[in-house]
Amino acid sequence: MTGSGTYTTxxxxxxxxxxxxxxxxxxxxxxxxxxxxGEEIExxxxxxxxxxxxxxxxGGLTPEEATVEIPFEGSIDLxxxxxxxxxxxxQSGGHVGIxxxxxxxxTSGIYDSTPYSDLDIDEARSVETYLLAENNRARIxxxxxxxxxxDYLAPSNAILVISYKDGATVTPALSLSASxxxxxxxxxxxxxxxxxxxxxxxxxxxxxxxxxxxxSGTTDVNGTVVLEVNASSKGxxxxxxxxxxxxRAKLTQQAVESSSSGSGSPAxxxxxxxxxxxVSLTVSPNSLYFGTVSLGTPSESLPLTLQNNGxxxxxxxxxxxxxxxxxxxxxxxxxxxxxxxxxxxxxxxSSVTSEAQLALxxxxxxxxxxxxxxxxWAEAA
Numbered sequence: 425m426t427g428s429g430t431y432t433t434x435x436x437x438x439x440x441x442x443x444x445x446x447x448x449x450x451x452x453x454x455x456x457x458x459x460x461x462g463e464e465i466e467x468x469x470x471x472x473x474x475x476x477x478x479x480x481x482x483g484g485l486t487p488e489e490a491t492v493e494i495p496f497e498g499s500i501d502l503x504x505x506x507x508x509x510x511x512x513x514x515q516s517g518g519h520v521g522i523x524x525x526x527x528x529x530x531t532s533g534i535y536d537s538t539p540y541s542d543l544d545i546d547e548a549r550s551v552e553t554y555l556l557a558e559n560n561r562a563r564i565x566x567x568x569x570x571x572x573x574x575d576y577l578a579p580s581n582a583i584l585v586i587s588y589k590d591g592a593t594v595t596p597a598l599s600l601s602a603s604x605x606x607x608x609x610x611x612x613x614x615x616x617x618x619x620x621x622x623x624x625x626x627x628x629x630x631x632x633x634x635x636x637x638x639x640s641g642t643t644d645v646n647g648t649v650v651l652e653v654n655a656s657s658k659g660x661x662x663x664x665x666x667x668x669x670x671x672r673a674k675l676t677q678q679a680v681e682s683s684s685s686g687s688g689s690p691a692x693x694x695x696x697x698x699x700x701x702x703v704s705l706t707v708s709p710n711s712l713y714f715g716t717v718s719l720g721t722p723s724e725s726l727p728l729t730l731q732n733n734g735x736x737x738x739x740x741x742x743x744x745x746x747x748x749x750x751x752x753x754x755x756x757x758x759x760x761x762x763x764x765x766x767x768x769x770x771x772x773x774s775s776v777t778s779e780a781q782l783a784l785x786x787x788x789x790x791x792x793x794x795x796x797x798x799x800x801w802a803e804a805a
Contacts, residue, residue: 425455425457431453433451433453435448435451441708443708443709443727443729444708444709445709450515450543452513452581454469454583463506463587463588463590464587464588465585465586465587465588466500466585466586466588467583467584467585468496468498468560468583468584468585468586469581469583470494470495470496470581470582470583470584471580471581472579472580472581473515473578473579473580474492474578474579474580475576475577475578476490476492476566476576476577476578476579477490477566477575477576477577478490478566478567478568478575479575479576480747481747481795481796482576482795483576485566486568487565487566487567487568490565490566491563491564491565491566492563492564492565492579493561493563494512494561494562494563494564494579494582495559495560495561496559496560496561496562496584497559498558498559498597498671499557499558499595499597499671499672500555500556500557500558500560500586501557501588501595502555502557504588504589505552505555505586505587505588505589506552506587506588506589507550507552507586507587508550508551508552508555508584508585508586508587509548509549509550509551509584509585509587510526510546510548510549510551510562510582510583510584510585511545511546511547511548511549511581511582511583511585512524512545512546512549512562512564512579512581512582513543513544513545513546513579513580513581513582514535514543514544514545514546514564514577514578514579514580515542515543515544515577515578515579515580516542516543516576516577516578517535517537517544517575517577518535518536518537518541518542518544518575519535519566519567519575519577520532520533520535520536520567521566521567521568521575522534522535522564522565522566522567522575522577523564523565524546524549524562524563524564524565525561525562525563525564525565526549526551526554526560526561526562526563527551527554527555527556527560527561528554529551529553529554534546534549535577548585551584552586555586560584562582562584564577564579595669595670595671596621596622596669596670596671597621597670597671597673598619598620598621598626598629598665598666598667598670598671598672598673599619599620599621599673600617600618600619600631600663600664600665600673600674600675601617601618601620601675602615602616602617602618602663602675602677603615603616603617603618604677605676605677605678606677606678606679606680607637607653607655607661607677607678607679607680608655608679608680608681608682609636609655609656609657609658609679609680609681609682610654610655610656610682611654611655611682612652612653612654613652613653613654614650614651614652614653615650615651615652615653615677616648616649616650617631617641617643617648617649617650617651617663617665617675618643618646618647618648619631619643619647619648619649619665619667619673620647621670624647625643625645625646625647625648626643626647626667626670627643627644627645627646627647628642628643628667629642629643629647629649629665629666629667629670630642630665630666630667631643631649631651631663631664631665632663632664632666633651633653633661633662633663634661634662634664635659635660635661635662636655636656636657636658636659636660636661636679637653637654637655637656637661637679639651639652639653643665653677655679657679658679658680658681659678659679660676660677660678660679661676661677661678661679662674662675662676662677663675663676663677702734702735702736702804703734703736703738703802703803703804704732704733704734704802705730705731705732705733705734705738705740705770705800705802706730706731706733707728707729707730707731707800708728708729708731709728712726712728712780712798714726714782717782717784719784719785719786719787719788719791720784720785720786722757722781722782722783723781723782723783724781725779725780725781726779726780726781727777727778727779727780728758728777728778728779728780729775729776729777730768730770730775730776730777730778730800731774731775732770732771732772732773732774732775732802733773734772734773735772735773736772736804736805737769737770737771737772737804737805738769738770738802738803738804738805739767739768739769739802739803739804739805740766740767740768740769740770740800740801740802741766741767741800741801742758742763742764742766742798742799742800742801743763743798743799743800743801744756744763744764744796744797744798744799745796745797745798745799746794746796746797747794747795747796749789749790750790750794750795750796751782751784751788751790751794751796752782752794752796752798753796754784754788755782755783755784755785755788756780756781756782756796756798757780757781757782757783758778758779758780759778759779760779760781763798766778769805780798
C-alpha cells in the first residue's frame, strides 16, 4: 500500500481439472494506517469463516449448536475508552431471525441483505456501553429451525475498534510463552518462561504458577525466568505474568500421567507407515446445478466422474437424500435410469463417467427452488 488509488486482487484457479472450481463471496481489503494527528485507536481483528445452518435440508442444527463464537481476548482500560465500534460480516445471511450478541448486548434484524442479498455487513455498531475490562466476546446466533425456515449463513470477519480519550495511553500488554506446555506428573522439570511486550523482553515480571503445580519467579534482562515445575496431579497448570503498568498474560500448561511403566529407560523404535484405504471413492464435481427446469421437459445432462483410488475393484450404488416434496427422489436419472437402479463396478485406480439428469412429469405437484443430496456408496466388488 503506497497511498490512495485502485488496488486489484486477482484469484486464479490453477487446477488442471476443468471440473474443479472455487467460489468467492467477496474479498475484503483491510488497511490500518497511522495518522500523527489522529487519536489513539486499538484494532481487534478476528478473521475466519464458519459455515453453519439451521435449515432442515442443509444441517438442521439447533441455534445453540450453530452459534458462532467470536472472542476478543485481552484487557482494556475502560476508564480511558472514548468509544467502541463493532463491524461484523455475515455471508449468505439475510434472515431477520439472526441475532448478534456482544457481551450483554443482544439485537436481531440487523442482517437484512445489506449491502447485497448474499453479503451482510453490519458497520460501526456502538458497543462501548457493553465493554468488559477483559475477554470481550461476540456471538452470532442463527434462527430457530422450523421445518425448512431456518437459515444457512457464513459469519466470516469481525473487527472491534476502540478509540481512547485525548491524553489517554494504551496499557501495553504482556505476552507469555513456555519452553514446554506438557509436563509429567511427579517428575521435576525446569521450564523456561519468556515474557515480552511488542516482541521486546520485559525484565522484572513476576511469573506465578497455580493449579497442579506452584512456584514463582521474576524475569531477568532477557525477559526469561526458569522455574522448577513438579506437578502433583494430572490437570491444568496456569502460569500468569504480571508487572505494574502492563496488562497481565496467562498461559495454560498440562500435567499428564507418564506413559511408561517399570524401571529403567526404554529403548525406543520409531514406527512409520503409509496406509491407503482398500475402498476409496471420490466424485467430481461435488455440486450439480440443473438450472431452471420446466415440468415435462428433461434438464440437460451433467457429467459426474467417479474415481476409484483404492487397490481393489469396487461396486458403487446411489442414494438420494431429498427434502419434503422435493423433486430429486422422483426424477433424478443416472445414465438415463432412475437413481435407485444405479450400479457400477469400477476397477482399481480407474474412473468412470456417468450422466445425471432431472426429468419430472408435467403433472408433478410441486414447483419452486429445491435442494437435495446425491450419495454414492462403495464396497469391495
